Amino acid sequence: MKTKLIFICALALGGCGSSASTSHGPNVSSTIALTSDDHALWVVNTDADSVSVIDPATRAKLAEIALGPTPTLDGNMRYEPAVKPRALAILPSDDKVYVAGQTADKVFVLDAKKLSVITSISVGAAPGGIVAAPDGQFVYAISHEAAQVTKIDTKNDTVVATLSVGQHPWGASISADGRLLYVTHLLLGAGVTTIDLKSFTVNQQLQLAEEPQNDTNTVPQGVVRGVYSVVPQPVTGLLWVPHMLLAIHTPEPILDFQSTVFPAISTVDVTGATEGGRLNFSPIDDSDGRSEEHTSELQSHHD
Numbered sequence: 001m002k003t004k005l006i007f008i009c010a011l012a013l014g015g016c017g018s019s020a021s022t023s024h025g026p027n028v029s030s031t032i033a034l035t036s037d038d039h040a041l042w043v044v045n046t047d048a049d050s051v052s053v054i055d056p057a058t059r060a061k062l063a064e065i066a067l068g069p070t071p072t073l074d075g076n077m078r079y080e081p082a083v084k085p086r087a088l089a090i091l092p093s094d095d096k097v098y099v100a101g102q103t104a105d106k107v108f109v110l111d112a113k114k115l116s117v118i119t120s121i122s123v124g125a126a127p128g129g130i131v132a133a134p135d136g137q138f139v140y141a142i143s144h145e146a147a148q149v150t151k152i153d154t155k156n157d158t159v160v161a162t163l164s165v166g167q168h169p170w171g172a173s174i175s176a177d178g179r180l181l182y183v184t185h186l187l188l189g190a191g192v193t194t195i196d197l198k199s200f201t202v203n204q205q206l207q208l209a210e211e212p213q214n215d216t217n218t219v220p221q222g223v224v225r226g227v228y229s230v231v232p233q234p235v236t237g238l239l240w241v242p243h244m245l246l247a248i249h250t251p252e253p254i255l256d257f258q259s260t261v262f263p264a265i266s267t268v269d270v271t272g273a274t275e276g277g278r279l280n281f282s283p284i285d286d287s288d289g290r291s292e293e294h295t296s297e298l299q300s301h302h303d
Helices: 002-019
Strands: 032-034 041-045 050-055 060-066 085-090 096-101 106-111 116-122 127-132 138-143 148-153 158-164 169-174 180-185 191-196 201-207 223-225 239-246 261-268 275-281 293-297
Touching (some): 032 085, 050 085, 060 116, 096 127, 096 138, 116 158
Antiparallel strands (some): 032 041, 085 096, 096 106, 138 148, 191 201, 239 261, 261 275, 275 293
């Protein structure tokens, strides 16, 4: 079960990293991203309040850029990074990198050539995701606690608009044509909000459907939670949405990880209005070390 959950997270991040800085495919908020020439790999170091730059060819670290003082233990022996960088976005020109600092409530702007911090921009509370438009004119920061999307003009690095969205937003991606911004919702109302970027207004709000309760407690079931990412398929634009199913109706005497949390990947159409098929993963069978996959066709939550 845990192996499959890790697989889904890796799938989401892998999609993000491969397309985060290209201008010919969808852009996805990620903790890791390549420059358009594939010569530099940028990675956030959440607990160290820094960003590292790696040479993919030699696997050598080229630089580590501090976003603030090195975190230390406080008087209560607590370790609380002041910035906690969560995601980054590289402009198509590869000249600037934008980093979402969750606990700082700021977006940090980095000079990719000089490997230094240019400035920081105040945004809504707890930015956890950030994504750049395909043309590089704007970046969009997703603030988890403020339930807000902030639009930043990359020419002068100023906030030009904000938009309220549903509770607990987290991940984000932009369609390959640059018309739509997709924002995931992590906990309550877990699903995807679709934003029209020309008008900067909400087009759709889709809550992912619950998987029906089943008397066999190892069959995937429950409500959707943990929608960390949304990844458009590069050719069709179909949205792949990795998440968990939380079996909240499982009787307490048999309540354990194997029968309570199920990884899944749902699909959503390019408009963000309709949920399609879902790939569910059952727990690993300890007898042979394998898990089963189940697919289901789901109607739109709004039907």
